[in-house]
Amino acid sequence: MRLRALLETEALGLRLLGGEDELERTVRGVMTTDLRDPSRYLSGGELVLTGLAWRREPEDSERFVRILAAAGVAGLAAGEAEWGAAPEDLVLACARHRLPLFAVVESVSFASITEHVVRQVSGERAGDLAAVVDRHRRLMTAGPAGGGPDAVLDLLGSDLDLRAWVLSPTGRRIAGAAPAGAGPELSAEIRAALAGEQLAASRTGRPGPYRCTAGGGTYSLFPVRGGGREPRETALSDWVLAVEADAGDWPAERLDLLHGVTQLIAVERDRRDAARTVRRRLAQEVLELVQSGAAPAEIAARLRVAAPVLLPGLGTAPHWQVVVARVEGPDGGVSGGGGAGGTATGRARAGGVAAQSLLEEVLVDPAATGPEHSDRIAVAYTGDEAVALVPLPALPDDDAEDAPAPGLHADTLLAAVREPLSRGLADDGRLTLGVSAPVHSAEGLRGALEEARHARRVAAARAGAVCAAGHQELASHVLLLPFVPDDVRRAFTARLLDPLRDYDRRHRAELIPTLEAFLDCDGSWTRCATRLHLHVNTLRYRVGRIEQLTGRDLSRLEDKLDFFLALRMS
DSSP states (O other): OBHHHHHTOGGGOEEEEEOGGGTTOBOOEEEEOOOSOOGGGOOSSEEEEEOSTTOSSTHHHHHHHHHHHHHTOSEEEEESTTTOSOOHHHHHHHHHTTOOEEEEOTTSOHHHHHHHHHHHHHHHHHHHHHHHHHHHHHHHHHOGGGOHHHHHHHHHHHHHOOOEEEEOTTOOEEEOOOOTTSOOOOOHHHHHHHHHHHHHHHTTTOOSOEEEEETTEEEEEEEEOOTTOOHHHHTTTOEEEEESSOGGGOOHHHHHHHHHHHHHHHHHHHHHHHHTHHHHHHHHHHHHHHHTTOOHHHHHHHHHHHHHHHSTTOOSOOEEEEEEEEEEOTTSSBOSOOTGGGOHHHHHHHHHHHHHHHHHHHTSOTTOOSTTTTTTOEEEEETTEEEEEEEESOOOOTTSTTOOOOSOOHHHHHHHHHHHHHHHHGGGOEEEEEEOOOBSSGGGHHHHHHHHHHHHHHHHTSSSSEEEEEGGGGGSGGGTGGGSOHHHHHHHHHHHHHHHHHHHHHHOOOHHHHHHHHHHTTTOHHHHHHHHTOOHHHHHHHHHHHHHHHTOOTTSHHHHHHHHHHHHHO
16 A cells, blocks of 8 residues: 555544655555664554654764665654654654655544554455465366465465464474565464364364464464365365465455465365375275285285385385274274265265375375375275375395384374364274385285274274384284273272382372383393392382282282283283
8 A cells, every 4th residue: 555545544543744755655564663763673665653752862863764764664653642743853754865754633543544554455365365365276187286285375475474284183394484584484282283274173174263362373274175076075184275364354465365375275185186096096006915815926016006106216126014994983883984974885985985085194204295295105094994005115125233113113004193083083083004015026016905904993992092012012912901901900900000000199109100110121120229229128118018809829920920911001
């Protein structure tokens, strides 16, 4: 907007004191200050409002106006509430520096002027940006020539001063990198918190934007969904446009603009989903062959077709790993909507589709950015479960000392996604994952699939909305524990551990931690005492108390084993 428009708005009570030839200057913002040197807070184009508290002597006017002119402000408005008419030295200083000067009558507050300027400037910017967004939408509909989500988010930053990001359901940043000097980037913790807020709000089916706070900042979350799908069908797979602002008091025009931006981003989302079609089909074909007991040669031939798509330029056949996922409802049934009229088959298919979409996201490296980093993951679904075929282009030398275990690990997968997905599932369901060991040939895929399914059943027996188990756990006693009936588990652990817990609660004796440390040290008095920073005699006293309360003997192997299992099941 122009300075002349402000002068012509009678409700603002502005009176021109000098600078009539400069009234075509553009006002890009407003700032109220009584600092002697406000330069650090000026970026150019502001209308500066001041109560003149900085002026102590006539020479101060020249210094103050010189600073404003150097910063490129649009004009200066001096209030009459405290000092009456603007002093002559201020009028002359503004004339020397060609800075338009206004007087603000006592009856008009600076807040009223600020609100008017912000509303007008934002409206003009939104109108200009809406035209740009519409042009990008037309370009994106025909292909990615419009520059993608980053181009639109750059416009939001430059034209509306809005910092915004596009995030995946797990908080991975897809678009919206902050340019240099535009403020700090979102931390992984804040991104995960925002994704969790989006998932939790989206479960209710109410329309966005959703307002939330994270890391001391306020954000408005706009869900991004395409393809005409209903919110409940996509609650666990939607992207979200996170804007660092409170949209609660935005005018309808600005809200419409942001909804238009989400529609534009949804075009990119749909394009990404379409690009996954080939990989999903390859995975589906391999899965059907493996499940049907096809000959290894036939499966190997299909893998040779899949390898160039999943690992372009690899040259040699990769190793493979299988990951199985399932989304379940609170009653053990499949979550994900009531497709097909709510039939069991429809619910199973909906659960499989939801698990497929989630698994594709879970398997992306959390440090990766952009929408194309799942292009080497093939995920199919069968019934109510999703199955991922993950290529591993190279494995470390098994004979090397301290070589890390190859491939994906269940705990690593969970680390980046547990918080947001737990909030999104809440009481409505669970996500359980099972991870196989790597295999190097088609002959091993059937075993890997069964191994991953078995690991997922181990994960399903654990508490929590998001759980995973790996192949390593299938080679230990832990495999047996999830299949012990709940009532037997509770009775067993209560009989052994409740006397110790009650004693700890009354005496703060730390018998349970002592028992855990004693078993972990294989019954070594010296090592356990060192770990607990106790004298050996104190440790012997505690162990004696444990034996007295439980009637067990910790020198006997069977009693040690019972305590060990009770602690693991509790």
